[in-house]
Structures are given as structure tokens and as C-alpha cells.
Amino acid sequence: MERFRDQIAAELDRVVEFWLKHSHDKEYGGFFTCLGREGQVYDELKYVWLQGRQVWMYCRLYRTVERFRRPEILEAAVAGGEFLRSHAWAPPLGGSQKCAFCLTRDGRAVKVQRTIFSECFYVLAMDELARVTGEQRHQVEAERVMDLIVHWARVDPSGLGRPEMPGDIPVNSMAIPMMLLCLVEQLTEGRASLAEKYSELGRWCVQRTLQHIQRDGAAILEHVSEEGEELPGCQGRHQNPGHALEAGWFLLQHAVRQGDEELKKTAVEKFMLLPFQTGWDQQHGGLLYFQDVDGCCPTQLEWSMKLWWPHCEALIAFLMAYCQTRDPALLDRFSQVYDYTFSHFPDAEQGEWFGYLTQQGSLALDLKGGPFKGCFHVPRCLYMCEQLLDGLLGKSQ
Amino acid sequence: MERFRDQIAAELDRVVEFWLKHSHDKEYGGFFTCLGREGQVYDELKYVWLQGRQVWMYCRLYRTVERFRRPEILEAAVAGGEFLRSHAWAPPLGGSQKCAFCLTRDGRAVKVQRTIFSECFYVLAMDELARVTGEQRHQVEAERVMDLIVHWARVDPSGLGRPEMPGDIPVNSMAIPMMLLCLVEQLTEGRASLAEKYSELGRWCVQRTLQHIQRDGAAILEHVSEEGEELPGCQGRHQNPGHALEAGWFLLQHAVRQGDEELKKTAVEKFMLLPFQTGWDQQHGGLLYFQDVDGCCPTQLEWSMKLWWPHCEALIAFLMAYCQTRDPALLDRFSQVYDYTFSHFPDAEQGEWFGYLTQQGSLALDLKGGPFKGCFHVPRCLYMCEQLLDGLLGKSQ
Numbered sequence: 001m002e003r004f005r006d007q008i009a010a011e012l013d014r015v016v017e018f019w020l021k022h023s024h025d026k027e028y029g030g031f032f033t034c035l036g037r038e039g040q041v042y043d044e045l046k047y048v049w050l051q052g053r054q055v056w057m058y059c060r061l062y063r064t065v066e067r068f069r070r071p072e073i074l075e076a077a078v079a080g081g082e083f084l085r086s087h088a089w090a091p092p093l094g095g096s097q098k099c100a101f102c103l104t105r106d107g108r109a110v111k112v113q114r115t116i117f118s119e120c121f122y123v124l125a126m127d128e129l130a131r132v133t134g135e136q137r138h139q140v141e142a143e144r145v146m147d148l149i150v151h152w153a154r155v156d157p158s159g160l161g162r163p164e165m166p167g168d169i170p171v172n173s174m175a176i177p178m179m180l181l182c183l184v185e186q187l188t189e190g191r192a193s194l195a196e197k198y199s200e201l202g203r204w205c206v207q208r209t210l211q212h213i214q215r216d217g218a219a220i221l222e223h224v225s226e227e228g229e230e231l232p233g234c235q236g237r238h239q240n241p242g243h244a245l246e247a248g249w250f251l252l253q254h255a256v257r258q259g260d261e262e263l264k265k266t267a268v269e270k271f272m273l274l275p276f277q278t279g280w281d282q283q284h285g286g287l288l289y290f291q292d293v294d295g296c297c298p299t300q301l302e303w304s305m306k307l308w309w310p311h312c313e314a315l316i317a318f319l320m321a322y323c324q325t326r327d328p329a330l331l332d333r334f335s336q337v338y339d340y341t342f343s344h345f346p347d348a349e350q351g352e353w354f355g356y357l358t359q360q361g362s363l364a365l366d367l368k369g370g371p372f373k374g375c376f377h378v379p380r381c382l383y384m385c386e387q388l389l390d391g392l393l394g395k396s397q
Numbered sequence: 398m399e400r401f402r403d404q405i406a407a408e409l410d411r412v413v414e415f416w417l418k419h420s421h422d423k424e425y426g427g428f429f430t431c432l433g434r435e436g437q438v439y440d441e442l443k444y445v446w447l448q449g450r451q452v453w454m455y456c457r458l459y460r461t462v463e464r465f466r467r468p469e470i471l472e473a474a475v476a477g478g479e480f481l482r483s484h485a486w487a488p489p490l491g492g493s494q495k496c497a498f499c500l501t502r503d504g505r506a507v508k509v510q511r512t513i514f515s516e517c518f519y520v521l522a523m524d525e526l527a528r529v530t531g532e533q534r535h536q537v538e539a540e541r542v543m544d545l546i547v548h549w550a551r552v553d554p555s556g557l558g559r560p561e562m563p564g565d566i567p568v569n570s571m572a573i574p575m576m577l578l579c580l581v582e583q584l585t586e587g588r589a590s591l592a593e594k595y596s597e598l599g600r601w602c603v604q605r606t607l608q609h610i611q612r613d614g615a616a617i618l619e620h621v622s623e624e625g626e627e628l629p630g631c632q633g634r635h636q637n638p639g640h641a642l643e644a645g646w647f648l649l650q651h652a653v654r655q656g657d658e659e660l661k662k663t664a665v666e667k668f669m670l671l672p673f674q675t676g677w678d679q680q681h682g683g684l685l686y687f688q689d690v691d692g693c694c695p696t697q698l699e700w701s702m703k704l705w706w707p708h709c710e711a712l713i714a715f716l717m718a719y720c721q722t723r724d725p726a727l728l729d730r731f732s733q734v735y736d737y738t739f740s741h742f743p744d745a746e747q748g749e750w751f752g753y754l755t756q757q758g759s760l761a762l763d764l765k766g767g768p769f770k771g772c773f774h775v776p777r778c779l780y781m782c783e784q785l786l787d788g789l790l791g792k793s794q
Contacts, residue, residue, distance in 0.1 A: 034631070034696070042693045043630040093560045100562070108564030161560075163490045165497070167505030233440040234431070296439045299431070299767040301753055302698040356698055358755065370696040 004338065005389040011346060012382035016061065016068065018351035018368070019054070019375040024076050028106050030083035031076075035369040038350050042367070044105040048088050050374030051103075052121030055080040057379050059128035065383065074132065081129045081138065083107060088122055096159040097148070102371075114162040116149050120179050123149065127186050143194075146183060150201060153180060170226045171235070177208035178247040181254060202254065206263065209247055213270050219293045220244040220275055234299055239291040241279025242310020248272040249317040256324060268321045268330070276314065276333060284360050285340045287311060304359040308373070311341040312381035319388045353378050401735065402786040408743060409779035413458065413465065415748035415765070416451070416772040421473050425503050427480035428473075432766040435747050439764070441502040445485050447771030448500075449518030452477040454776050456525035462780065471529065478526045478535065480504060485519055493556040494545070499768075511559040513546050517576050520546065524583050540591075543580060547598060550577060567623045568632070574605035575644040578651060599651065603660065606644055610667050616690050617641040617672055631696055636688040638676025639707020645669040646714040653721060665718045665727070673711065673730060681757050682737045684708060701756040705770070708738040709778035716785045750775050 022039035023031040025046075033050040034043035058077035061068035087107030090100040099118035100109035123142045130138035152160055153176055184202045188195040211228035214221045222238045223231055230236050248271030255263035279287045286306035290298045297303075318334035321327070344361055345353040347368070355373045356365040367373070419436030420428045422443075430447040431440035455474035458465035484504030487497040496515035497506035520539050527535035549557055550573055581599045585592040608625035611618045619635045620628055627633050645668030652660035676684045683703035687695045694700075715731035718724070741758055742750040744765070752770045753762040764770070 036693060043696075045630060090562060102564075104564040109562040110564040111562065112560065163509065163558075165487060165506040165508065167497075167499075167501040167507040233442060296433060297762050297764045299440075299762070299764065301702060301762065304761065305698060364701065365694050365696070365698065367694045367696065 001389060001392060005386065005393060007342070008382050008385050008389065011342075012379060012386060013067075014346075014351050015353070015375075015379050015382060016073075019379075020072060020076070023054070023369070023375065024079075025105065028083065029079035030087075030103075030107075031080060031375070033369040033374040034371070035352075035367065037347070037366045037368060039352075039368065045110065045371075046083075046103045046105060046107075047371050047374070048084070048099050048101055048103065048118040049121045049372070050369075050376070051080055051084055051088070052118070052123075052125040053374055053376035055084065055125035056121070056128045057375050057383075059125075059132040061379070061383060063128070063132050064387075077129065078133065081125060084122060084125060085141070088118065093161060096161065098159070098161065112161070114160045116152055116160070116176065117179065119145050119149050120183060123183055124186055142187065146187060149183075150180070154204070171231065172208055172211055172224050172226055172228065174209060174212045174220075174222050174240075174243060174247060177205040178243075178250050181205035181209065181250050185250070185253060185257070202258075206251065206254065209251060210266065212244075212247075213266075215293070217270065218274075219278070220247075220271060221293060234292065234296070237292045237294055237296065238298070239275070239278070239293055240289070240310075241275040241287050241291065242289070242307070242313050244271050244275035244279075245287075245310065245317045246313035248275075249313065249320050252317070252320055252324065264324060268325065272314075272317045272321055272330075273333075276318075279310075281306075281359065286344070286357070286359075286361060287314060287337075288359075302356075305364060306344070306357040306359065306361060308341075308345050308353050308355045309377040311337055311345065312377040315341060315381050316384045316388075319385050323388050323392060398786060398789060402783065402790060404739070405779050405782050405786065408739075409776060409783060410464075411743075411748050412750070412772075412776050412779060413470075416776075417469060417473070420451070420766070420772060421476075422502065425480065426476035427484075427500075427504075428477055428772070430766040430771040431768070432749075432764065434744070434763045434765060436749075436765065442507065442768075443480075443500045443502060443504075444768050444771070445481070445496050445498055445500065445515040446518045446769070447766075447773070448477055448481055448485070449515070449520075449522040450771055450773035452481065452522035453518070453525045454772050454780075456522075456529040458776070458780060460525070460529050461784075474526065475530065478522060481519060481522060482538070485515065490558060493558065495556070495558065509558070511557045513549055513557070513573065514576065516542050516546050517580060520580055521583055539584065543584060546580075547577070551601070568628065569605055569608055569621050569623055569625065571606060571609045571617075571619050571637075571640060571644060574602040575640075575647050578602035578606065578647050582647070582650060582654070599655075603648065603651065606648060607663065609641075609644075610663075612690070614667065615671075616675070617644075617668060618690060631689065631693070634690045634693065635695070636672070636675070636690055637686070637707075638672040638684050638688065639686070639704065639710050641668050641672035641676075642684075642707065642714045643710035645672075646710065646717050649714070649717055649721065661721060665722065669711075669714045669718055669727075670730075673715075676707075678703075678756065683741070683754070683756075683758060684711060684734075685756075699753075702761060703741070703754040703756065703758060705738075705742050705750050705752045706774040708734055708742065709774040712738065712778050713781045713785075716782050720785050720789060 022035050030046050030051050031054045032041045036042050055077050058073050062073050087103055088099045090098050090109040090112045098112050099122055101113040101118055102110040123145050126138045126142035184198045188198055211224050212220050214230050222240050223235050248267050251267035281288055287310040289305050289307050290300050290303040292298050314337045318330050322330040352368040358364045419432050427443050427448050428451045429438045433439050452474050455470050459470050484500055485496045487495050487506040487509045495509050496519055498510040498515055499507040520542050523535045523539035581595045585595055608621050609617050611627050619637050620632050645664050648664035678685055684707040686702050686704050687697050687700040689695050711734045715727050719727040749765040755761045
């Protein structure tokens with residue numbers, strides 16, 4: 001346990017140093033995330049998901065971990081927050097307001113996605129920024145955008161700009177309720193009035209996430225109908241083990257805060273042990289990226305690759321589950337994922353982790369950051385595991 | 398040469414049998430393209446690109462190859478054409494007409510892409526259908542939609558539905574002019590009045606394709622500015638060797654018909670030999686899917702995979718180039734690609750070709766068809782190579 005704790009803490013230091021050293025755009029604010037093996041910037045585009053995530057991560061570390069209460073971390077987070085507030089919102093289309101997906105270095109919108117996720121990571125950033133700086137305007141902004149997201153997700157999605165098509169039936173994709181549950185946990189921490197405001201939303205998120213338990217409890221499916229029924233075709237059979245594991249610790253964290261024993265059990269058994277059992281590659285080790293529940297070949301070219309983030313989520317999930325249950329089988333799972341992860345992903349020479357391996361575990365892409373990999377899953381995993389291990393070792397900060 | 402010819406003709410027979418046996422939807426018309434290793438339908442969605450391509454392929458084989466003048470081929474093509482005419486057009490959005498990208502089995506639009514390609518393959522289908530059936534209405538439809546596409550590509554892209562963003566500068570993507578050149582070749586074959594109508598468009602396509610020769614002739618880049626300048630970042634450095642080779646034979650075919658010796662030379666040297674030189678994997682064999690001209694790691698997870706279609710395009714390109722020049726070095730290249738292709742992609746047991754291999758050449762996806770793989774690149778390659786070899790052997794049909 002001590003060994004885990006020390007290695008994880010040291011790795012978190014190295015990872016944070018990598019982003020501090022290579023990612024800051026001191027001219028325009030915000031962060032470069034397209035960083036090569038040695039940290040060199042190979043593209044200056046700024047992805048809003050990753051801007052929001054890095055602001056959140058910096059603020060969270062600054063706020064809760066003594067050794068990261070460093071001015072340069074706060075300054076970069078504040079500059080990133082201001083960059084987002086000034087530039088994330090794309091020119092309105094047909095009266096509807098959307099965050100861009102991607103911006104030029106100086107903040108001009110390049111592309112808008114017709115989903116809620118840019119806005120979600122914007123809310124994460126604003127809320128944590130408000131907690132660190134004490135500035136009320138950031139919290140007001142977080143709540144304003146949260147309400148917009150909830151409107152799209154629950155009342156009327158037309159503001160997202162996706163035209164309705166007769167063959168395109170509404171789907172409950174697990175990403176939506178689990179992301180909203182993550183936001184509920186973020187916004188309500190330590191705030192009774194917001195906990196009250198969002199309590200019904202929290203229940204909705206849990207219920208919509210649990211709908212993904214399918215086939216008499218034998219599988220987690222990524223997309224189900226609005227009524228919680230299995231969908232036809234590849235979409236219906238699609239599985240994403242890392243996503244299920246991430247949903248697992250979101251549910252477990254929520255269940256702990258709510259004191260919901262039944263939900264704790266479901267989170268561990270259905271969203272952790274089950275996806276791990278089917279998603280772990282028995283031959284080569286590591287978690288497969290995508291699966292088809294009937295064993296058909298997924299159509300995504302990358303289905304069998306080993307990505308860093310499902311392993312990050314699995315580490316958090318099993319360690320949190322062990323903390324809650326003290327079931328040694330869960331610590332074994334953590335240890336199994338830990339061994340694969342730490343022997344495959346970290347770059348001992350240049351810092352940070354590689355993100356993309358072949359099924360066999362060799363390096364497929366040598367970049368450290370890109371359009372979908374930034375300062376988030378790795379440091380969040382290391383941070384949360386450090387906190388959980390401190391709790392187990394009786395040395396809470 | 399005889400050996401190539403006989404193996405290719407036999408393989409074409411096997412491939413066509415696969416699609417005849419497994420892909421026809423006798424209830425609704427059109428084609429299933431999500432077919433597993435044994436030909437089983439694993440998803441019933443119908444992708445408009447692939448519907449159009451299969452109609453084109455069937456009609457072309459029926460029209461030009463004696464042994465494929467079979468009623469079942471014509472009937473399936475006609476049913477596919479009617480399915481497209483009845484269902485490909487999505488409900489109009491803001492007054493603008495667009496083909497869907499994807500339909501349900503019974504023809505309800507699921508998704509619309511904000512690009513020109515569904516419409517392009519629709520035109521290919523309608524034109525070839527008109528030639529086979531003699532029905533004027535199909536040719537009228539082909540020209541109507543062609544004019545719409547040209548309007549989007551050259552006059553006003555707003556009908557595509559992609560909002561203009563301040564950071565999203567207009568780009569000359571090679572896919573657009575090369576696709577339009579392919580359509581010009583299709584529409585004008587044997588029709589003097591259309592050759593006249595589209596001659597200026599043909600010149601525009603050639604000029605816009607040649608703009609992708611960059612770095613003093615040392616590289617083909619997939620995206621350049623409207624002015625033909627290199628773009629910054631990953632987008633600017635992106636290379637797609639298979640695409641360049643496909644553009645190469647489009648250009649060469651056009652140059653031959655126009656009697657343009659200079660263009661013939663450019664097509665072979667810049668769009669075939671150059672991308673082959675950089676795109677061929679010296680260690681494992683086969684063509685890499687994507688490259689970065691400066692050697693950065695591409696951000697696409699599949700960049701190092703070996704896909705079937707670049708190899709199909711390379712076979713056509715080098716054989717056509719050899720026919721035109723009789724340069725034995727080009728036949729060597731053909732032979733090199735042939736050996737890799739025929740030892741890696743065809744499935745001797747169940748027919749058709751696998752589409753997706755790892756960099757090392759092992760099977761990554763065992764499907765025979767999917768959202769982007771249908772009855773097109775493989776049979777078109779085999780058909781064109783058979784025709785070219787017949788020409789070389791002096792036995793034109």
C-alpha cells in the first residue's frame with residue numbers, strides 16, 4: 001500500500017511538471033495540448049474539452065493538495081479560465097448558444113460539435129475556478145451553463161443544432177447521464193442549497209445510467225433506447241469497458257455521499273467487475289477499447305487498442321471500491337491494472353504517459369497530448385488514487 | 398502477365414459472387430453492406446455512399462464485361478437505384494436538399510453528413526444506371542445532382558449546412574477536386590455534348606488537384622489553402638498515400654483522354670511514385686494509411702494500419718502507368734503491391750477481402766463490409782486491372 005502511494009505521488013509530480021513545462025500559452029492564455037513525445041507543440045489548436053479539463057485539474061490540485069499550492073499553477077488556471085470565458089462561445093447560430101469544440105491559438109472558433117461535452121467541461125472548469133479564486137462570477141457562470149446543458153439533455157435538444165431525422169430515434173447514451181452525474185457531484189460538493197437544487201437531477205442521472213445494465217444483468221451496453229430497451233445493430237451491441245468503469249466510480253461516489261448501499265453494490269458489481277471481466281484482454285493484458293456484446297467485430301478501427309484512459313478509470317474504480325468494501329479481490333484487480341498500466345504507459349524519459357498502444361501493448365502513437373488527450377485522465381487518476389491511499393493509510397491531508 | 402490476368406479475373410468472380418450471395422435486400426431493395434467474415438449481416442443500416450457505389454459497380458460490370466451480363470446483377474442494380482431515388486434524399490433542412498449519409502433498412506434517413514460525397518456516389522450510380530437501362534430519367538437526375546454538387550463546391554457551400562466559423566478558413570481538400578474529376582470522367586464518357594459542358598470543370602479539377610504538390614515537388618499534401626499554400630498544423634502536414642495514388646490514376650486517365658503528355662508525367666511521378674516512396678512501409682510491407690510530412694506522429698489512431706483500399710488504388714495506378722509508359726520499373730511496383738495485397742487481404746475461405754490489418758499485417762477487423770467498405774474498391778480494382786491486362790495481352794473485350 002505504501003509502495004503504491006509513493007509511486008503514485010511521485011508519478012503525479014512528474015506528470016504535473018510535464019504540463020507546467022510544455023503546455024502553457026503565455027501569450028494568449030489557455031493550453032497547448034498537442035504535445036509530442038518530448039513535449040514539443042506539434043499543433044497550436046486549442047480543444048475546448050481539454051482547456052476546461054486542465055483548468056479544472058489545476059484548480060483542484062491547487063485547492064486540495066498542499067504541495068501543488070503554487071502561484072504558477074493558479075496563474076495558469078486563471079489565464080485558462082479567462083481564455084475560455086472570452087473565446088469558448090462560438091458565434092450564435094440561429095439564436096442558439098454553443099461552445100466551440102476547437103479554437104485557433106488566439107481563440108477563434110474552428111468547429112462546433114452538436115453535443116453537450118464542450119459545455120460540460122466548461123462547467124467543471126468554472127465551478128472549480130470559483131472554489132479556488134472565491135470569485136462569485138465563475139460560480140454564476142457554471143450554474144448558468146449547467147442549466148443550459150440540462151435543458152438540452154432533458155427538455156429540448158434542438159439548441160444543439162442536430163437536425164431531427166425520421167430514422168434517427170432518440171437514444172440514451174451512457175455518456176450523457178454519467179457526465180451530468182459528474183457535474184452534479186462537482187457543483188454540489190459542500191453546498192447544501194445546490195445539493196437541494198440538483199437532487200432530482202442526480203436521481204435522474206442514476207436511473208438513466210442504470211438503464212444500461214442489460215441482458216438480465218449480464219452486460220453494460222453503451223446505448224439503449226429512451227425506454228431502457230436494447231437497440232438493434234452495432235449501436236445496440238456496443239460496449240466501452242473503460243467508460244463503464246468510469247461510470248462505476250461516479251455511481252459509487254454518489255452512492256457513498258447519499259448513503260445508498262444498494263447503489264454501492266450495483267456500482268461495484270455491474271459497472272466494475274462485469275466490464276472488467278469481459279473487457280480485460282486475457283491474452284495480452286490491458287483493457288480493450290470497444291467490444292460487441294455478441295462477439296461481432298466492432299466497426300471502429302481502434303477497437304482492440306489499449307488506451308491510457310480506461311486504465312486510469314479502472315485504477316480509480318477498483319481502489320475506491322476497495323476503500324468502500326475492503327474486499328481483497330478488489331485490491332487484486334487494482335493491483336492487476338496497476339501492473340499493466342505502470343509497465344506500459346508512463347514515459348520514464350520524457351514524462352507524462354503514452355496514450356495509445358496496439359493490442360499487443362507496443363507503442364502505436366508516441367504523442368503525449370492531442371485532440372482528445374490532455375492534462376486530465378492521468379493526473380486525475382493519480383490524484384484520486386493518492387487521496388484514496390492516504391485515506392487507507394490513515395494520513396488524510 | 399497471363400498469371401496476373403488469370404488470378405485477377407478469378408478473384409473478381411469470387412468477389413462478385415460474395416456480394417451477390419450476401420448483400421441483396423430482396424424486401425426493400427438496396428444492399429446490406431455490414432457483412433461479417435462469412436457474409437452474415439451484422440447490421441441492417443444502409444450507407445448511401447455504399448449503395449451508390451454498388452449500383453455503379455454492378456452496372457459497370459453488366460455493361461462492359463460479357464460474363465457479368467446476368468439478369469440478377471441488373472435486377473439488383475435497378476432495385477438499388479430505385480431505393481436510392483426513393484430514399485436517399487433526407488427531409489429538407491432550411492430549404493436545402495441533401496442526401497442522407499445513412500438510412501434504416503426501409504429507407505428512413507438516420508444521419509446527414511455536411512459534405513458532398515453521398516451525392517457524388519449517387520451521381521455515379523445514376524449515370525451508370527442510365528447507360529445500362531437506357532432510361533433518360535436517370536441521366537437527367539445524374540446531371541441535376543452534379544450541378545448541385547458543383548454549386549456547393551465552387552459557388553456557395555452554405556447548402557451543405559456547415560456553419561461558417563471565424564477560425565475555420567476555407568480549405569482545398571484533395572478529396573473534392575479528385576472526386577469531381579472522377580465524376581467528369583464518368584459523365585462525359587462517349588458523350589460529346591457533356592464533354593463540352595464539363596470541360597472547364599475538368600480543368601478546374603486538375604488545377605485544384607495539382608495544387609497539392611507541395612514543398613518544391615517533394616510531397617503531396619492532402620489539404621492546402623484555397624490559394625494552394627501549405628496550411629499550419631496537423632491538417633497542413635497530413636498525407637494519405639492511398640488517396641494520392643487514387644488521384645494519380647484519375648489524373649492519368651484524364652490526361653490520356655485529353656492527350657496531355659505533361660499531365661501524364663506529373664500524374665505518374667508526383668501522384669504515384671512519390672507517395673509510394675514515402676508511404677510504403679519498408680519494415681513490414683504495405684502502404685501506411687496516414688503520414689505526417691514532417692514525421693510527427695499522426696493523431697489518427699489508425700494511421701499505421703494497412704487498409705485494403707490504398708492497395709487497390711495502387712494496383713490500378715501502377716498498372717495504368719505501365720500501360721501508358723511501358724516503363725518496367727512501374728510494372729515492378731505493381732508486382733510488389735500485388736504480392737503484398739494478394740498474400741494479405743483476400744479471404745480464400747469465405748470470399749471477398751479483409752479490409753483492416755495491423756501495421757504488422759495481421760488481421761485487425763475480420764468484417765468483409767462495414768460503414769465504409771462495400772462492393773466497390775476491391776471489384777473496381779480487379780475489374781480495371783483485368784481490363785488493363787487484357788489490353789496489354791492484346792485481348793480487349
